[in-house]
Amino acid sequence: MLPRVMPELPEVETIVRQIRPQLVGRRITGARLHWARTLQRPTPRALPALVTGRTITRAWRRGKYFVLDLDGGDREGGGDAGLHLVGHLRMSGRLLVQQDAAPEHVRASFGLDDGRHLVFTDVRKFGRIAVVRALDEVLPALGPEPLGETFDGPWLRVALAARRRRLKPLLLDQSFVAGLGNIYVDEALHAAGLHPLCLSDRVARHAAEPLAAAIRAVLLAAIAVEGSSFDTFYRTPAGQPGRYQDDFRVYGRDGLPCRTCGRPIRKLVVAQRGTHVCTRCQPAPRARRAKA
């Protein structure tokens, strides 16, 4: 079975970049919810009045969350403080700006003053959106942006040493570093020559900088080609698949030769997730010696 591909940081970044010029400056003329559980807050009943009349002032992202800033609107009395329309695409969510307000699998749609619609579709229904005054109402504690200034080798070295966790689930933990998912963790660990089962506090001090560099390089390379599309799920808002899947070194390549050394890529399960590894490029951690 082909692995699923969920939007991770490069895909969300691509989506935000593409919809930004179509959304910033547009006024919301209405809202419609098609699947109640997609909306985290406010209540479905309160949504339309809350967002209607507000203008989208900014489109950005934090980790895998997309955020649309909304101004105070032109309500009587000069409007109120701004709001955020924030959401997570999870497995199969998509954000589109188009004429059709209710395409297949639509979960929520927002009318725009140019006659088009901002549409959230989601086959799997795991995605969530929310409208809040402060992001911390719905965003969990997130680690640093891997492409931001605070994420670097020295930071990572200290952070790895402060915990005792397997690298794979640690890098997937959004409170450790924000934005990595299954694909890019596998790719970054291979690029850094580290096995996903290595314990974080046993990673050599000199290996932290290359790992940080590998994470950044993989993300930037993926963003440069609009993310990864492995199946029918992820498409850019323009409808195009990403192209980074063509550059995968390990992800989805179980049984195929490692592009670095030729040894077959092996697939294992780590923390309930399919994990791809080259056992030559990524030596397994020494097994804990059994007591005699």
Place this chain on the structure above:
DNA sequence: CAAGACTCCTGACGGC
């Protein structure tokens, strides 16, 4: 603190 189990959902896929 770390890690495993369970949940939410659906389409794809394997087996017969």
Place this chain on the structure above:
DNA sequence: TGCCGTCAGGAGTCTT
């Protein structure tokens, strides 16, 4: 051909 069970997967929650 078609039915049906199984599976993947992000992240929150609960348990070990």
